[in-house]
Amino acid sequence: MDWIVAASSVAAVLMGIAALVVRMKAAKKPTSTKKIIMPPLFMSTGALMFLFPMFRVTGLELLEAAAVGCLFSFLLIKTSNFEIRGQDIYLKRSKAFPVILMTLLVVRIVGKLVLSTSIDVGELGGMFFILAFAMILPWRVAMYKKYNVLKRQLPGRAGAITEKTAF
Known part of the structure; x- marks a missing residue:
């Protein structure tokens, strides 16, 4: 069983590096509601693992894992911000994000x-x-809310504040 723990740890490191690369590339392209919402939706299919008895957890283990995941999500929420560039919304690059992601890993x-x-x-x-899902879900919900605030400020959008309507 030690090899399983080692192999899954190596896989976690590789996934962490992949997440970091994807996040850095994402900052170069405009974001969208779809790009924010899809990761937790895709990840939710992993809950099918609980159909198999070996993966089932007790109620206390579920609460512990979810609580830790929610705590970790606060760090990600704080380092995930958006900015308007022209007519699009971009994810701001954060120098703290890679450090936080690697620390969490x-x-x-x-x-x-x-x-x-x-x-x-x-x-x-x-x-x-459960920990990972409880970390990504609040993070993405917060990102979605921040994104929508900026989306309403985009020039040419209904309800956007423009120079003509500001005065």
Whole structure:
């Protein structure tokens, strides 16, 4: 079972690096509602893992994992902001985001190594899925709200404040 923990830790590092690369590329292109909403929707299909008994968690484990995920999401929410450039909305690059993402990854791996000695690997996988989902969902909801505030400010949009209507 040690090889499973090691392999999943390596996979987590690779996924973290991939997330960082995707995030950096995303800052170069305009964002949209679809780009904000789709990741949690796609990730939600992972909940099908709970159909299998080995991944099921207790109520307390679910609450613990969700609480930690929500706490982690605050860091991501604070470092995710948008800006208007021309007629489009872009994700602002944050120097803190890569540091926070890598720190969360290290905390997750250390937590997995510590917890894998007392929690079955399947349950632990379920808990970390819950943690990740409880982290991404509030983050993306907050991003969606921030995005919509700026979207209403875009020139030429209904309700947008323009030079003609401001005075």
